[in-house]
Amino acid sequence: LDHYLTSSFASNLIEGVIRLAVLLGYMAVIGLLPDIRRVFAYHGAEHKAVNAYESGAELEVGSVSRHSAAHTRCGTAFLLVVVVVSILVFAVLGRPPMWLRVISRIALVPVIAAVGYELLRFSAAHVGNAVVRTIFSPSLMLQNLTTREPDESQIEVAITALKTVLEADGVLETAAAGAAD
Known part of the structure; x- marks a missing residue:
């Protein structure tokens, strides 16, 4: 590009x-593979x-299935923000x-990733702001490439995984501890 453009900014x-x-094309193409579509359905779950x-909804299949498969703090959104x-x-x-x-590109990777992470956290914290929502809407739209509508079994797996993490973090009481009380 340097040979055709005089502006380094434009280049x-x-x-x-x-x-x-290339990133978007890659995501779109791998999303056509059956195994990856299944992974993307788990991602949606x-x-x-x-x-x-x-x-604050119940973590039951019927309740969870009514929620969106897009999330403001998604790793896909993070990739887009970093790029x-x-x-x-x-x-x-x-x-x-x-x-x-x-050298500068390698050295700046952690800085750019940190800025991207903070921007994503900011957008999630201010999702009610129309300007923030508009600026970050492409990151939610991008999730159409990396999430699919899950079936009930995939939602059950997601619920079990989330409950396990919440129990390990002490946020959710375990079923065994609740029965002992």
């Missing part, structure tokens, strides 16, 4: 958009269970010599 921006297109828990932040950061840094470009 980095185009490179970032290509990187984003996980989101439904977490959404149900966070809304967008990296596009912006690298566009601003210009086009140093290749050796420096490689």
